[in-house]
Amino acid sequence: MPTTLQMPKLGESVIEGTVSRWLKREGDPVDEYEPLLEIITDKVDTEIPSPAAGVLLRIHVGEGETVAVGTPLALIGDAGEEVEARQSARAAGSGRHSPAVARLLAEHQLDAAAVRGSGREGRITRKDVEAHLASRQQATAPAESTTPGELLPLTPMRRRIAQQMVASVQTAPQVTAVYEADMGAVLAQRETLRAEHPGLRFTPVAWIVAATARALVEHPTLNAEWRADGIFLHHERHVGLAVALEEGLIVPVIRHADRLALPDLARAIADLATRARAGQLRPDEARGGTFTISNYGAGGCLVGTPIINPPQAAILGVGALQQRPVVREGALVARPMCYFSLTFDHRVLDGALADAFMRCMMGGLESGMDADREKQDR
Amino acid sequence: MADMTLIEAIRCALDEALAQDGRVFITGEDIGRRGGVFRATQGLYEKYGARRVMDSPLTEMGIVGVGIGAALADLRPVCEIQFADFIHPAFNQIVGEAARMYYRSAGGWRVPLVIRVPYGAVPGGGLYHCQSVEALFAHIPGLKIVVPSTPRDARRLLHGAILDPNPVLFLETKYGYRQIRGEVPERDAPLLPGPARIARSGVDLSLFAWGLMAHYAEVAAERAAREDGLDVEVVDLRTLHPLDRDSVLTSVSKTGKALVVHEDNRTMGFGAEIAALLVDEAFECLDGPVKRLAAPDVPAAPFNRGMFDFFLPGPDDILAAIRDLAAY
Missing domain, CATH: 3.30.559.10 (Chloramphenicol acetyltransferase-like domain)
Known part of the structure; x- marks a missing residue:
């Protein structure tokens, strides 16, 4: 039975984390407690140890991705163990949408990847899209500069x-x-x-x-x-x-x-x-x-x-x-x-x-x- | 304003109807001297006499047949079927005659008939005293199906059913007869079958129910608000046929999520009709699957108490279903 590693709750108010670096690749052997990946939260960077010994069967969340606490990050099990065919967190987040979400995305010409999902397995809910639209309106309220320049994405710390x-x-x-x-x-x-x-x-x-x-x-x-x-x-x-x-x-x-x-x-x-x-x-x-x-x-x-x-x-x-x-x-x-x-x-x-x-x-x-x-x- | 149980409100409405309209009479098994097995008609025989509170032989076909004939003769019969489980011998009278008379006579003959039917699971009721029959009859055009969940609604909907010129199946949750209490105003206008009641307004998901399940739904929704901060809209349908489609669609266009709870068996239950309506007419509003919480597809509510509790959805089951759908 493979062990799932979830995004840990690294403190009282922490609700999400970003995978900054995987220290192992899929297929690599790992020991229990051996450092597996690095995570950035809005507070600090942390190394996350492997919860079990075995082989890193699958990585669900890629480097640079931000996911909610509890989201499956990786699967650790025995070499050659059957990996259950299941939607990865990433697939669920950018996969099929409910009719309400699909309509809103189309109406506002939104890319689903830009919306953070709070539903089951990272699913985007109607409220997520509405919240995204509200925050976007807020963010775009001051006239956006049309002069040459570049947009620096916000790091969790900056945010x-x-x-x-x-x-x-x-x-x-x-x-x-x-x-x-x-x-x-x-x-x-x-x-x-x-x-x-x-x-x-x-x-x-x-x-x-x-x-x-x-x-x-x-x-x-x-x-x-x-x-x-x-x-x-x-x-x-x-x-x-x-x-x-x-x-x-x-x-x-x-x-x-x-x-x-x-x-x-x-x-x-x-x-x-x-x-x-x-x-x-x-x-x-x-x-x-x-x-x-x-x-x-x-x-x-x-x-x-x-x-x-x-x-x-x-x-x-x-x-x-x-x-x-x-x-x-x-x-x-x-x-x-x-x-x-x-x-x-x-x-x-x-x-x-x-x-x-x-x-x-x-x-x-x-x-x-x-x-x-x-x-x-x- | 008086505090009444569901059964007291029904008795009150029957008493008032008999007093107000000389065309009203009631008939059924044991409803006279005995006052009905649930005491819905207690005291009425003594008050209005054997011609207006009329004991019937043990024949449901006869009770409804007499009712249809009297209704065609411009009386206002209120028939009682002792348990919904016993309504099946009257199926032909209801479906074949009462429901189709107006259509068959090209609008020439109306059947202003009310059939009161205690329905639903009750502990110890077993095979012959626990059936829910709303879906069987909701399929039939020409019948109205009313299922009140509060004493106030029971009283004014029973008056409305008697006023309605069409045959009305008035389903009463017998497990709720003494379990459900509520305020009933001194004077209240009759309510014709039709409109649903928004029992609790909310934005997170819509919960549709009727009868005892509407009562439980309100309990579960309050707990969801208190324990989970979930704001659930509870829609007590009150009338299944004709369905208040506007209330159903309006609610889901607001919440995006729908849960239907009924104690009738799951397969081909009335929940399926609501699910189909939503997929058909509110597809682009749906933000999750339309969920049904219902009794399993077994022939009877089990006699064994533990299995009975498993069979009948309760507030805990409803709360779990609310949490599950809200998290989707």
Whole structure:
């Protein structure tokens, strides 16, 4: 009896996935748990192991195709085993249509391949065509350019980012406030920690995450989300850190950031960032954040106005660290300065609370996170 | 407004008809002193006397034959066949005479006859007390077939059937007699046979049923809405012949999917007629196969309770069929 491999559900909100690469060909022998193919979801790329040992009898879904969770991807069985004559997922999706679907496709001169099927075995339903028409109308509403150019197809990640950002600005009234902190204490302490932990890469981001997490403990209203029936305060502080990728952006989450000492934070940040860039995050490592930090300063940006990562209540943007002339005790001196932008959901909190949160956060930075030093020493 | 069972609403309508129109009389086996085996006529013999509430001999052919003769003489007979299973001896009277009289006489003679028939499976009913006969008679031009599923409809459709100048087979779900309850207005206009009732409006699929199955269909549709978020349109046909084709076609042109449920046997059941109508006249609206949920093709509702439950479609079966078709 051959084993069917289905598109796995790689996390709570994941409904579809794209086959990016088959690591085996039809007819190849495979071991149980041996990597069989790579899948892209809107969150991450993942290798899928074979559910059984045997021979890869049939591949149902080709590279580059996007199918719903539960769709059969491949059949694994004994060599020479009779493959049951059955419609592959692809054949069902582009095969025969119901009269209602056939009529709609003809009326609107649509190619069935452009419509995603939600029916049994990927069948296109009337509602699928109607939804496709509705989305097409929306998409074509602005006059399409007739000048020479090319259309880049949307990757799942691009589509996901677009959905999230549009949802964010459409639902939350957002205010951005800008603050400035002196990073001298952080840089001084970094030297100490580098000496204590040779081989560990320390960046100021670790201090910023630590100071943010501690400020979230003091001001839980920023570690919250707006809901129809009230403001939900998270009891845990999971800080997401936006990481730029070639094709977009991903936000790995440092879980329980408030419980980690600086060396552990530095290690977690380096690990997540490296694996995010290599596309090796597990789906659950890029979700569940309660607050987000965007370190656009790494690219040279001084001041930004980040958009909230919904449904969170706020996001902190970090500008480039720069030696700047500032006045200290009546004299002009050069200090390592950094602008911070806090964008918050004005439904959840007001400016005064944002100020208090940032005072707390920057106080931690300017004191070099002494509390964390103590925690680490214990 | 009163809360009534189906059987109470039927008794109420009979009482009112006897009181309102001196031409109305009722006849059948045990309907007089005994008040009918289901008590549909209880108290009427005492109230209206033996000339208007008339016990008949054990001859269905005779009951309907007397009814036809009286109807031709401008009376308004309401005949009772004790169980649908016993209607077959009267088949010739109904099909050969009552249904064809108007045509045969070139519109000269009408047969304003109502035949009340308790039908359908009931636990313990077995071979001789469980038959569903709607498809046998729906095939015959000249007959009207009415199957109410609510007390309010039972009352006003029975009045409408008596007013109708054509022979009407009035099918009553006996398993629903005391199982189905509902509000019946103090005063209500008669409803002539014909229009279907949209028991529940929806957009995901159309469910067609009548009698007890319409009652179960509403229960299943509510569960589908609650448990699956499926919005099912339930169309209680109420009259099978003439069929309210507009309601059937309008509903499916909206939903694209159709499920017919009946407790009559599957093969050549009335569901086949609805399926054929949809394929014929709503082909381009169909977004899935027209499905039928029906009793299997066996000669009788089994006496054994477990097998009976297997035989008769219930809310669980209907819900499963809804989910299956919705997912197509």
